[in-house]
Amino acid sequence: MSLPSISVVVIGRNEGQRLARCLESVCRTPGLKNTELIYVDSNSNDGSPELAASYGAQVIVLNAQRTTAALGRNAGWRAAKGEFILFLDGDTILHPDFANAALAPMLQDPSIVAVWGHRREIHPEASIYNRILDLDWVYAPGIAEFCGGDVLMRRGALEEVGGYDAELIAGEEPEMCRRMRARGYRILHIDHPMTGHDLQITRFGQYWKHAARAGHAFAEISARFRASDDKFWDAERKRNLIRGGFWMGSFVFAAAISAVRLTILPLLIWIALLLVMSVRSAWKSRWKSQHRPALLLLYGIHSHLQQIPICVGQITYSLDQRRGNRRTLIEYKEPAK
Numbered sequence: 200m201s202l203p204s205i206s207v208v209v210i211g212r213n214e215g216q217r218l219a220r221c222l223e224s225v226c227r228t229p230g231l232k233n234t235e236l237i238y239v240d241s242n243s244n245d246g247s248p249e250l251a252a253s254y255g256a257q258v259i260v261l262n263a264q265r266t267t268a269a270l271g272r273n274a275g276w277r278a279a280k281g282e283f284i285l286f287l288d289g290d291t292i293l294h295p296d297f298a299n300a301a302l303a304p305m306l307q308d309p310s311i312v313a314v315w316g317h318r319r320e321i322h323p324e325a326s327i328y329n330r331i332l333d334l335d336w337v338y339a340p341g342i343a344e345f346c347g348g349d350v351l352m353r354r355g356a357l358e359e360v361g362g363y364d365a366e367l368i369a370g371e372e373p374e375m376c377r378r379m380r381a382r383g384y385r386i387l388h389i390d391h392p393m394t395g396h397d398l399q400i401t402r403f404g405q406y407w408k409h410a411a412r413a414g415h416a417f418a419e420i421s422a423r424f425r426a427s428d429d430k431f432w433d434a435e436r437k438r439n440l441i442r443g444g445f446w447m448g449s450f451v452f453a454a455a456i457s458a459v460r461l462t463i464l465p466l467l468i469w470i471a472l473l474l475v476m477s478v479r480s481a482w483k484s485r486w487k488s489q490h491r492p493a494l495l496l497l498y499g500i501h502s503h504l505q506q507i508p509i510c511v512g513q514i515t516y517s518l519d520q521r522r523g524n525r526r527t528l529i530e531y532k533e534p535a536k
Contacts, residue, residue, distance in 0.1 A: 414512020
C-alpha cells in the first residue's frame with residue numbers, strides 16, 4: 200500500500216545519541232524515506248539541532264522560557280505539510296512497519312483520528328525501574344480514551360481542536376484526545392509494535408519524579424473537566440488520593456507504633472498487607488507478562504507504592520495553584536552523554 204502524505208515530527212531536549220538513533224530509525228523506514236522530517240528542539244545544549252540537520256531534518260529551535268512537549272509538537276505539526284502527522288519522542292526507535300499498520304484503519308474509518316501501538320523499553324534489563332515501568336506501556340488493543348506521545352494523527356483533527364495545550368507540562372496527549380472525543384472522533388490502539396523507548400531510570404529519585412509528574416497531570420487535567428459531563432481523570436484523581444493517602448498514613452502510623460512499643464510487629468503487618476495487596480494486583484495484571492511471576496509481583500508492589508509520589512504530585516499542584524506558582528517541566532531523565 201502506498202502511503203499518503205505523512206510528515207514525521209520528532210521532539211527532543213538533550214537526547215544526544217538517543218536522537219541520532221531515533222532519526223536513523225525514521226530514515227530506515229521504507230515508506231518514510233522521502234517524507235518530510237521535522238525536528239523541534241527545546242533549548243538543548245548538546246548539539247542536537249545540528250545533529251538533526253545532518254539527517255536532513257527541518258530544525259525548529261524553541262527559545263521559550265517555559266518549554267513543554269506540547270509546545271514542541273504544536274510547532275512541528277503546524278510547520279508540517281503532510282495530511283498525517285507521525286509524532287515521535289527523541290528517545291524512541293520507530294518500528295519499520297508501524298506507519299503502514301497505523302494508516303490502514305485510518306483510511307478505512309474517517310472517525311479514527313489517532314492510532315498508536317505498543318511502546319516497549321529498549322533496555323528493561325538496565326534497572327529494576329526500567330523493567331517494572333516497561334509493563335506500564337502495555338495496554339489492551341481497541342478503542343481507547345487517549346494515546347501517548349508516539350502516535351499517527353490526522354492533521355485535520357489537530358487543526359479542528361487547536362492542537363495540544365502548550366501550557367501543560369504533562370498529560371497533554373490525553374487532554375487533547377479528550378477534546379477530540381468530545382467531537383465524535385475516536386482513538387485506536389492497535390496490537391502492533393510502534394516504538395522502542397529508552398526510559399533510563401536507574402535511581403529512585405528519577406522514579407519518584409516520574410510518578411510525581413503523573414500526579415501533577417491527574418490533578419491539572421481533571422480540574423479542567425470537573426464541571427463537564429465527561430469528568431476526565433477525576434475518578435483516577437480521587438482513587439489516587441485515597442490510595443496514596445492510605446499507604447503514606449498507614450506507614451507513618453505503623454512506624455510510630457513500632458517506635459513507641461519498641462517492636463517491629465506493626466511494620467511487619469504493614470509489609471504483609473502490602474504484599475497481599477500486591478499479589479492481588481499482580482494476578483489482575485498477569486495478562487501483561489505471562490510466565491514471569493517475580494516480575495508481576497514487583498509490578499504489583501509498584502502499582503501500590505507509586506501512589507505515594509503520584510499523590511504528592513497532586514498535592515504539589517494544588518499548593519502551586521493556591522500560591523500562584525507556575526511549575527516548569529518535571530524532568531526525571533538525565534541528559535545523554
